[in-house]
Amino acid sequence: MPTTNKKKQKKSSDTAVQGTNDSSVVSKVSAASRGYFRDAFLQHFVCKVARRAPLINRGYYVRWRAVDHCVRRFLHITQKCPKKQILSLGAGFDSLYFRLHADGALDGAVVFELDFPDVARRKAALIGSNITLMGMLDACSPPAAGPVSISSSRYRLLGLDVREESQVEDALGAAGLDWTAPTLILSEVVLTYMETQRSDAVIGWAAKLLPQALFVMYEQIHPHDPFGRVMQEHFLKLNSTLHALRQYPDTSAQRHRFLQKGWEQCACLDMNHFYEGLVPEEERARVERLEPFDEHEEWHLKCSHYFILTASRGSLLEQALLAPTAGPICGPHRGPAALGVRPTSACLEGLGMASARVRPDQVLLTGGSSRGGRGAEARALIRAQEGWRSVGVEPSVDLDVRLHHSATPLPGGGVVIYGGRSSPLSPTPGLFKVTFDPCGSPAAPDSERAEAAKVRVEQMVCSGDPPPPRWRHTASVVSHTGRDFLFVFGGKNQSEPALGDGCFLSLDQQLWMKIPVEGAAPVARHSHSACSYQGGVLVFGGLSGGGRPLGDTAVLRPTDGGFCWGRIDVRPPPVPRYSHCAHVVGGKLVVVGGVWTHSDGVPGVVVIDVSTRSSVEFSLDTTAVPWPLMLHSFCSELLDPEEPELLLMGGGGNCFSFGTHMNPRPVTVDLKPALGAGFPSWS
Incomplete structure (x- = not known):
């Protein structure tokens, strides 16, 4: 590539990286304005306060909390040192100096900030035009010619390209950095935008020149799983490639990186581990x-x-700054084979849908959301000779916007639709019985079968004491004294982070009833699974009210007087997860997909043998699937117990601030290798 084109490309990339500062500060202001953390100074660096989504607010909160934790620990450790320094690389419009100054926390520390010259000039102009900010700069002298934009007794702002080592070293020395004093170096999503050779050089340069130093870095990891692929694609579109991910894809590689570059000790936690282990429970609440x-x-x-x-x-600085109180998260025990996944020919996407297999070759899907947050129309998946096809159906009664609801096939035919929400403040009311009648021959063209498809919806008017509204619950058919009941368990609503009640609806009487249940009920949860099993249900996993994934297996068994809860102690214990799907095949519970907080890949399939109380985890071979396959907020149906195959439909999510990703087609999973695998026997 000609030198001129390389320079243009580099300038374009640098400009894009500088643009991430503007977006970041707006998000930080949003989180501060909603009360996630206190910062009265960020607002002076934006034109107006814009409200971000709760997910983005939480994301910037945990970033702020992690960096603030390290800064405060550094200041505490060095409180008896007469001199200390904070060196912030790629500081952007961060307000760290002003926040620490207002808190009286600097105590002899000097803050040095570096960023591109254009960013530093813009920040200096904003500070210079603001009475509040200027009033917090002691003994501020006008900048001389060179990279220094602001120079005061406790704060120095320099416009420099961090990649230019010799220039940075000379400028910092001239600005008064003491190379022997205890120094905290901050890098929040900065080095990863550089070519890896350059960022490695910065890490090594800092270790060489600062013998009493602490380096704090916040960046991305795990580029190869579905979320990581979407994340990388987002930054590529912004012309801000995440270079370091290729060579340092996980926390172990990052630790090794720093130790190899001259640092004596290194600790690295992903943000799930930090949030659970180093943020107090009352603060999380x-x-x-x-x-x-x-x-x-x-x-x-x-x-x-x-x-x-x-x-x-x-x-x-030998004291550990990242010593989590939570224990290590157990890793998965992988099975001997990966299960093959193949895409179907049907076009269908959606999040938070519910599915019900109404015939061996027909699946009804209701509710959920499509792109842009719109409610998804009711669909039918029909398998014909040419493969699976998705067709739209029009219910006779509007089922309203409904996400994270349940669709439960009934023994005598039909499907019960229960619960769900339109927003986190609006549970969707109503209990409906849906009857799906395709009225067409499997050999007929899809267009004819779609025209013939009829969905009859009738609202179920039930007596008795109904349970509180909910979503992310389960609804399964159980049997007692020869009668069928709909057993609703768990979920959440606008007032409770997790529900732990179990409610029974008599299907023949349409009556909510109280049935005695003995034994200790499982802890309150949502986004779990519950499968009909021997007249009762098998419950697995979910998310607790405190936000922790669960990995327990519970069984509700019928008794002469009602039902009884029991626990199945599975060995090895499955990795806790939620937002998965599950099915009973013979005497085995097959759990597919979901979300866990373990760093080792993503959930595939865990098979639990109920009789031997043993489990085996299987990964999924998705090489035949051309898109990032995200298996949460999805639906699953077991197609044929004799030739076990799962049909996975919908799924995906809003990937933080990286845009919405939805699986565009259903896929199938071959379960035969998993169900034929040997299981260890545990006494």
């Missing part, structure tokens, strides 16, 4: 009450793809 929130999957996925790292040099 406060944050989680600030706004209505129902994007749990995207929250945990985002946190698993970012990390906070501290690397240190010198005896003064």
